[in-house]
Amino acid sequence: MSETTQQTAKILIEALPYIQRFHGKTIVIKYGGNAMIDEALKESFARDVVMMKAVGMNPVVVHGGGPQISGTLERVGKTTEFVDGLRVTDAETMDVVEMVLGGLVNKDIVRLINAQGGKAVGLSGKDGDMIRARKISSGKPDVDYGHVGEVDSISTSLVETLEAERFIPVIAPIGAGSDGATYNINADSVAGALASKLQAEKLVLMTNTVGVLDKEGKLLTGLSATQIAGLKADGTIQGGMLPKVDCALDAVLCGVKTSHIIDGRVDHALLLEVLTDKGVGTLIRG
Numbered sequence: 001m002s003e004t005t006q007q008t009a010k011i012l013i014e015a016l017p018y019i020q021r022f023h024g025k026t027i028v029i030k031y032g033g034n035a036m037i038d039e040a041l042k043e044s045f046a047r048d049v050v051m052m053k054a055v056g057m058n059p060v061v062v063h064g065g066g067p068q069i070s071g072t073l074e075r076v077g078k079t080t081e082f083v084d085g086l087r088v089t090d091a092e093t094m095d096v097v098e099m100v101l102g103g104l105v106n107k108d109i110v111r112l113i114n115a116q117g118g119k120a121v122g123l124s125g126k127d128g129d130m131i132r133a134r135k136i137s138s139g140k141p142d143v144d145y146g147h148v149g150e151v152d153s154i155s156t157s158l159v160e161t162l163e164a165e166r167f168i169p170v171i172a173p174i175g176a177g178s179d180g181a182t183y184n185i186n187a188d189s190v191a192g193a194l195a196s197k198l199q200a201e202k203l204v205l206m207t208n209t210v211g212v213l214d215k216e217g218k219l220l221t222g223l224s225a226t227q228i229a230g231l232k233a234d235g236t237i238q239g240g241m242l243p244k245v246d247c248a249l250d251a252v253l254c255g256v257k258t259s260h261i262i263d264g265r266v267d268h269a270l271l272l273e274v275l276t277d278k279g280v281g282t283l284i285r286g
C-alpha cells in the first residue's frame with residue numbers, strides 16, 4: 001500500500017473518537033455573512049454540515065448576512081450605520097433585513113445543504129414562536145438602535161422536532177417582540193442563546209479572521225473570561241468581535257461545553273474543528 005493511502009487511512013481514523021464523542025450531540029454553528037465568500041466555499045461548508053449529520057451529530061445552523069444586508073441597502077440608496085458591532089435598524093431597514101436574511105440568505109443555505117444530500121429546513125425566529133425578542137438600548141443618549149433586539153426567550157421545541165426527524169434547521173436571526181414589532185438580532189447572540197438553551201456540545205462561530213487576535217495581530221488560541229475582559233477594556237477586541245466573544249463566553253458559562261471562533265474563509269474549517277486533532281481558531285473557556 002502506498003504512503004499516501006496509509007496517510008488517508010490515518011486521517012480517517014483520527015476522526016473516530018470525535019464521531020463517537022459527538023454522536024447524538026447538538027452542535028450549533030453560526031455561519032457569518034463574511035464567511036459566505038464564493039460558491040465553492042459555501043458548497044464545502046454545506047458538505048461539512050451534511051457530513052456531520054451523516055455521522056450522527058445534530059448540526060443546527062444559525063446564519064448571519066451582514067454584508068449581504070449592507071449590499072442590498074446600498075443598492076436601494078440607503079445608508080447604514082453600526083454602533084458597537086450592531087446595525088442601527090429603522091423600520092425601512094428592518095424590512096430589508098427580513099427580506100435578505102429570512103429570504104435570500106436563508107434559502108441559499110437551505111439549497112446548498114439539500115444539494116449535498118441533507119434535509120435542511122429554513123426558519124426565522126418567528127417560526128414556531130421560536131425567538132421572542134426585546135428592544136435593546138445603546139446606552140448612548142444620541143443612538144436609538146430602532147428595531148435591534150436581543151433574545152428575550154427561546155423555544156427549542158421546533159428545533160428538537162426537526163432534529164428528531166433528521167432535518168437540519170437553518171435559522172435566520174429575527175425575532176418577534178411582545179410589542180408586535182419585528183427585531184433584528186445579531187446572529188452571534190442568537191447562536192449563543194440557542195446553544196445555551198439546547199445545552200449544545202459545541203458552539204462554533206465562523207467568521208472572517210483566523211480567530212481572536214492580540215494587539216500585534218497574533219492568534220490567541222485560547223481565551224478565559226478574565227483575558228476577554230482585559231482585551232475589551234484595552235480596545236483589542238472591538239466592532240463585530242465584541243458580540244462574538246460575549247456570546248461565546250456566555251454560552252460556556254451557561255453549560256455549552258466549548259465555544260470556538262474559527263476562520264470560515266478556510267475550506268472545510270468546520271470539519272477540521274469538529275473531527276480532527278488540529279485546533280483551529282480561538283477556544284473560549286469559562
Ligand SMILES: Nc1ncnc2c1ncn2[C@@H]1O[C@H](COP(=O)(O)OP(=O)(O)O)[C@@H](O)[C@H]1O
Pocket residue numbers: 032033034035064066085188206207208209211212213214236237238239240241242244
Ligand atoms: N481582536 C480582534 N481579533 C480579530 N478580529 C477582530 C478583533 N477586534 C475586532 N475584530 C473585527 O471583527 C471582525 C469580525 O466580526 P464581524 O465582521 O461582525 O464578523 P461576522 O460577519 O462573521 O459576524 C473581524 O473581521 C475584525 O475586523
Ligand SMILES: CC(=O)N[C@@H](CCC(=O)OP(=O)(O)O)C(=O)O
Pocket residue numbers: 031032033034063064065066067069085086087097148149173184185186187188240
Ligand atoms: C443587530 C445586527 O447588527 N444584526 C445583524 C444581523 C446579521 C448578522 O449578524 O450578520 P453577520 O453575522 O454576517 O455579521 C445585521 O443587521 O447585520
